[in-house]
Amino acid sequence: MRRILFVPVWLMVLAAAAPVNVVRADKGGGTKVRRHVISSRVSARAAALAEEATTLYEEIELQDIGLSKKAFEYALRGYHYMMDHHLLGKANIISICDLSQSSRNKRLYVLDLDQKTVLVNTYVAHGRNSGMEYARSFSNNPSSHKTSLGFYVTQDTYFGANGLSLKIKGIERGFNDRACGRNIVVHGSEYVGPDFMQMNGISGRSYGCPAIPADETEAVIDLIKEGTCLFIYHPTKRYISRSKILND
Numbered sequence: 001m002r003r004i005l006f007v008p009v010w011l012m013v014l015a016a017a018a019p020v021n022v023v024r025a026d027k028g029g030g031t032k033v034r035r036h037v038i039s040s041r042v043s044a045r046a047a048a049l050a051e052e053a054t055t056l057y058e059e060i061e062l063q064d065i066g067l068s069k070k071a072f073e074y075a076l077r078g079y080h081y082m083m084d085h086h087l088l089g090k091a092n093i094i095s096i097c098d099l100s101q102s103s104r105n106k107r108l109y110v111l112d113l114d115q116k117t118v119l120v121n122t123y124v125a126h127g128r129n130s131g132m133e134y135a136r137s138f139s140n141n142p143s144s145h146k147t148s149l150g151f152y153v154t155q156d157t158y159f160g161a162n163g164l165s166l167k168i169k170g171i172e173r174g175f176n177d178r179a180c181g182r183n184i185v186v187h188g189s190e191y192v193g194p195d196f197m198q199m200n201g202i203s204g205r206s207y208g209c210p211a212i213p214a215d216e217t218e219a220v221i222d223l224i225k226e227g228t229c230l231f232i233y234h235p236t237k238r239y240i241s242r243s244k245i246l247n248d
Contacts, residue, residue, distance in 0.1 A: 049077060059116050067109050068233075071098045075231040078151045078245045079113075082229050087153055087171065089227020095154075097124050097210055099135040099147065099234040103203035108212065110223055120220055124212055125192050128205035135234060140170075140178050145207045148176035148184065149239045152230040155222075157221060162187035162211075166221045168230055172243060184208050186224070187215030 039153060053073040057063065062072055075096045082088050092114040101107040103126060108121035126135035127146040139146035150172035157166050166186040170176025177183075191204020193213035203213075210232060212220055224230065240246060 016074060053076050060111065060118060061069055065118060065121050066105060068098055068100055071096055071233040074233060074246055078231055079229045081245045081248055082151065093224055093228040095228065095230045097232045099232065102133050104197060109232055119223055121218055122213060123192050124210050125204060127208040129183055133202060138236060142178060142182050144198045147208055147232060147234050149234055150175040150243060150247055152176065154224050154228045155232055157225055164217050164221060166225055172245060175239060178224055182208060186210055188212055188214035188220060190214050
């Protein structure tokens, strides 16, 4: 019986983009040719990623629950980077904090990419010095009480002043690599959620931690602990333009 070989779509895209018969245009060892090949491959990879993001965004129906398409596309880009660099222990789970939204919204999304489902959609706090209803300012500095943007790898749990908490490691130098030293963790709090907002008119804010509703702490942490991708997003130009992961 003749065996049929299935080739991933993204490999087909890269193959199609690569020049077949390239003629050397310079006398210096083909530098221009190599740059052309690399540029073609990068463009093909970006196109394949954008197509994958669009397909998943529509299949999971993320627009219906308010997640920004751009936030998801950036998150998926970073997720693939982390997978390629063997940084993740769990490959199917990705969490996105979409801080382009009001803190009154359910702006934390925990997704299962294998099952193409939303596991959790709930509230999440930003740092008290990052803004009031909307987060607008971010920092990696100790004692800033601001949120740090970028990609994190979740680690192990512990019980501290806020009860069950989850350590997270920032992997972007200059943006969130001081998270561990700042004790930035995922934890539950009574100041996050509709009850607090109803009584106070505004969602509570943290010292920089992505705090979640107290009654959902155990369930959320159990899903995302031990090596999953966490992305804290905001469309601030400094981060988007300088993140090595997003511009890899």
